[in-house]
Amino acid sequence: MTxxxxxxxxxxxxxxxxxxxxxxxxxxxxxxAAEAAAALGFTDRALLREGLAATLLHSADQRRVFDxxxxxxxxxxxxxxxxxxxxxxxxxxxxxxxxxAAALADNDEALTARLAIEAVDGLGGYGSSPGxxxxxxxxxxxxxxxxTLLARVRDDVRRRGGAAGFTDRLLEDEVRRRIxxxxxxxxxxxxxxxxxxxxxxxxxxxxVAPTADRVDFLYAGRDRLAELRRTVHPLARRLxxxxxxxxxxxxxxxxxxxxxxxxxxxxxxxxxRPVLRRRRPARPELVLxxxxxxxxSGFSDFTMLLVQALHDQFSKVRVFAFVNRVDEITGxxxxxxxxxxxLGARIRAEATLTGWHxxxxxxxxxxxxxxxxxxxxxxxxxxxxxxxxxxxxxxxxLAAVRRIVARARRVHWLNPEPRPQWGTGDxxxxxxxxxxxxxxxxxAHQLGALISRILPV
Numbered sequence: 001m002t003x004x005x006x007x008x009x010x011x012x013x014x015x016x017x018x019x020x021x022x023x024x025x026x027x028x029x030x031x032x033a034a035e036a037a038a039a040l041g042f043t044d045r046a047l048l049r050e051g052l053a054a055t056l057l058h059s060a061d062q063r064r065v066f067d068x069x070x071x072x073x074x075x076x077x078x079x080x081x082x083x084x085x086x087x088x089x090x091x092x093x094x095x096x097x098x099x100x101a102a103a104l105a106d107n108d109e110a111l112t113a114r115l116a117i118e119a120v121d122g123l124g125g126y127g128s129s130p131g132x133x134x135x136x137x138x139x140x141x142x143x144x145x146x147x148t149l150l151a152r153v154r155d156d157v158r159r160r161g162g163a164a165g166f167t168d169r170l171l172e173d174e175v176r177r178r179i180x181x182x183x184x185x186x187x188x189x190x191x192x193x194x195x196x197x198x199x200x201x202x203x204x205x206x207x208v209a210p211t212a213d214r215v216d217f218l219y220a221g222r223d224r225l226a227e228l229r230r231t232v233h234p235l236a237r238r239l240x241x242x243x244x245x246x247x248x249x250x251x252x253x254x255x256x257x258x259x260x261x262x263x264x265x266x267x268x269x270x271x272x273r274p275v276l277r278r279r280r281p282a283r284p285e286l287v288l289x290x291x292x293x294x295x296x297s298g299f300s301d302f303t304m305l306l307v308q309a310l311h312d313q314f315s316k317v318r319v320f321a322f323v324n325r326v327d328e329i330t331g332x333x334x335x336x337x338x339x340x341x342x343l344g345a346r347i348r349a350e351a352t353l354t355g356w357h358x359x360x361x362x363x364x365x366x367x368x369x370x371x372x373x374x375x376x377x378x379x380x381x382x383x384x385x386x387x388x389x390x391x392x393x394x395x396x397x398l399a400a401v402r403r404i405v406a407r408a409r410r411v412h413w414l415n416p417e418p419r420p421q422w423g424t425g426d427x428x429x430x431x432x433x434x435x436x437x438x439x440x441x442x443x444a445h446q447l448g449a450l451i452s453r454i455l456p457v
Contacts, residue, residue: 011037014073018056021065022214022445025056048074059234061212061227068191068209075192093123093143101149104178105156112178116185119144124190134197137190146179153178213444217299217416218388225298228444229305235448236309242452243313284409285316285380286455289369291387292347293323293360299416300386301344303447307384308333313455318376324361326369327351360390362428363397370400377407382455385413385436389422389429396428401435412454414441 015030036051049070057066096119103111124140153175209215212227213235220228259275288307290300304319311317321329329351333343347353377383383404389396405411415422415429419440422429432438439454441447 007037007042008034010073014052014069015056017069017073018062018066021069021210023056023062023065023211024058029056042074045074061231064209065211071188072192072195075188096122097144097146097149100144100146100182101152101156104149104153104175104182105160107178109181112182113185116182116189119186120189120193124186124193135190135193137187140186140190141183146182150175150179213448215444216442217302217444218295218442220298225302228298228302231444232302232305232309235444236306239306239448239452239455240310240313243310243455284314284382285378286314286318287376287381287383287408288317288319289326289366289383289385290319290321291323291360291362291365292321292344292353296360296386296388296416297344299414299441302444303384303386303414304333305343306447306451310451315380320369320373320376321347321351321353322365322369323353324359324364325353326365326372327353328373359392360387361394362387362389362391363395363400366400366404367397370403374403374407377404379407379409381408383408383411385411385432386416387413388415388417388427389413389432389438390426391428393426396431398431398435401432405435411436413438414447414450415439416442418442 011034012030015025015033019025032055033052036055037048040048040051042048049067052070053063053066057063096115100112100115100119103115120135120137120140123143124135124137126134126136126139150172154171157171157175212224213231215224215228254276256275260271260273263273263275264271286307288304290304291297292300300321307317307319317330318328319330319333320326329347332346332350401411413432413436415438417427417429417440421427422433422438429438437454439450441450
């Protein structure tokens, strides 16, 4: 990796891949990264990684994407011999395990990285024809089974006197950490080889997990939802700033034509000083009606937390949850702000959300809301319905939606499903979309953009 052209190509490819995943990286930051790479050199890969991260990233939650993409464009294997044909499945596996155990016991990071390359080369290949050959981290780790070296490495460390300062539990945790580092190196090496065969840009686009704010709510696991919850307050601060700016612009009001023309008499009919109608500042009311069943619950929980963080922007916020029955949970949300991870469990434990069955029933829930909580909706109220509009083949109860629309200032429906899936199976989304404005809202990025655009001021 000594050629200037190759270095420039790798760096610009890295920046392009990061931009494709939603990271905002400008020309100035790219120039800074190039200067950092020139100053740091390429001998110490860890130092280069930190230097590029410092110049290109804006927040800690972008680090996961950066590390994965960096490994594709600046991998351990660069400068090493290119991978040949897949080796035999048993390519000196026992000897490789012996060397790996010794490297882990010595905590020799450089040797561990080289052994990861050897392991993929000897144990990770599959296929026989040039077009079908590939590399598998899973296959490599299944054949090598580094996790079974735990006791052996622990005993080697003790025998060599390297366990000073470690209790038995701490020593085992340290050995597990070293094994996990090796496992990650194997994954990185296998991905590098696939990228060299199929193209780094293609793998960077398809095989890199997105940042937390671009993960679909419906498919986010527990760890990604936890990451999302940590972004609630920073996102709320940005949205509050945008809403305040919109409110200032809106407060100037429209031109008062009569008073403007009257004032123009003194200037020969030329309206030199337009007169504006001053709006009376009045913060709107907000009502959230949230489906908290199944996979939709992660989307509803995050949106409820975000609106709670924005509560100062509204004169009143009321939150209702439903599965097939509706209950008000405004108090639960407000009093549980310190425990966002437990919000869903608290709602399901303390609110009455189901009747004789536990499946979503939009028709029954909307009808109950229109009957029991009609007074919560008035001419200053904006209603947000959060849910996928899947009725389990039940009656969508469009009449109840019409009643809500007739009383509210505006009604918006945020749907976490992709738009092409609306109307498929038991989805009543097209029917509801004829009565209210329905918006695709699959991730936190889309949600933030929607809220800043459609929230009333």
